[in-house]
Amino acid sequence: MSGAVLNQEPALLVEQVKRFTDADLNALCEATDAAIIDGGGFGWVTPPGRRTMETYFRGVLLVPERELFVARLNGDIVGSAILVRPPRNNEAQAFAANLMHSYIAPYARGHGLARMLTEAVEERSRELGYHILNLDVRETQAVAIAMYESHGYVRWGEHPEYALVRSKSITGYFYYKRLRPAKTGGGQ
Numbered sequence: 501m502s503g504a505v506l507n508q509e510p511a512l513l514v515e516q517v518k519r520f521t522d523a524d525l526n527a528l529c530e531a532t533d534a535a536i537i538d539g540g541g542f543g544w545v546t547p548p549g550r551r552t553m554e555t556y557f558r559g560v561l562l563v564p565e566r567e568l569f570v571a572r573l574n575g576d577i578v579g580s581a582i583l584v585r586p587p588r589n590n591e592a593q594a595f596a597a598n599l600m601h602s603y604i605a606p607y608a609r610g611h612g613l614a615r616m617l618t619e620a621v622e623e624r625s626r627e628l629g630y631h632i633l634n635l636d637v638r639e640t641q642a643v644a645i646a647m648y649e650s651h652g653y654v655r656w657g658e659h660p661e662y663a664l665v666r667s668k669s670i671t672g673y674f675y676y677k678r679l680r681p682a683k684t685g686g687g688q
């Protein structure tokens with residue numbers, strides 16, 4: 501027998517990142533580029549260029565209200581998601597966080613990484629004491645919509661002019677998921 505190993509399961513990992521190695525930042529930018537070129541999952545419609553993207557991700561790590569989660573396939577970063585906590589002056593919505601910019605690069609899809617990414621952000625949100633996780637998605641992201649709906653996200657609204665992609669208006673759907681029992685009270 502040769503030393504080749506057939507049918508080896510890919511190694512899947514999702515974790516929060518607080519600093520980048522050069523290799524990680526490079527892989528993250530490549531994955532993001534590929535997802536943008538494939539048609540979304542991020543605010544950018546066209547890749548903004550490596551320098552801008554690196555600056556963006558370095559900036560994410562510096563913003564106190566943001567936490568970056570990455571998905572790794574066999575050690576390489578292939579996708580990410582951002583947990584956004586409410587600003588400290590928003591007392592009325594201090595129970596709710598946002599899940600933003602979640603995507604997996606096209607070359608790493610179908611392994612369950614997006615589900616793991618979503619669950620990791622939910623778990624961290626619970627740990628931080630949030631009751632609700634909000635997210636929004638373009639109507640064109642059918643796989644993401646099916647995934648979120650099958651994982652307990654409730655669609656509460658839609659925006660007919662949510663995004664403008666190559667001069668075409670795209671509707672957006674807004675979702676929330678309850679992470680723990682509702683907070684009640686007599687406030688206004």
Ligand SMILES: CC(C)(COP(=O)(O)OP(=O)(O)OC[C@H]1O[C@@H](n2cnc3c(N)ncnc32)[C@H](O)[C@@H]1OP(=O)(O)O)[C@@H](O)C(=O)NCCC(=O)NCCS
Pocket residue numbers: 535540541542600601602603604605608609610611612613614615616636637638641643644646647650
């Ligand atoms: C949506 C997206 C994140 C899914 O990534 P992924 O790693 O391939 O997804 P997973 O392998 O974790 O699968 C998640 C679920 O979707 C299902 N799924 C995955 N690919 C599918 C496909 N092509 N068709 C139908 N269902 C599919 C899986 O069966 C799984 O269901 P389960 O959780 O009930 O088992 C990825 O396609 C993507 O990045 N799309 C573009 C960006 C986007 O839509 N982002 C989310 C909104 S911001």
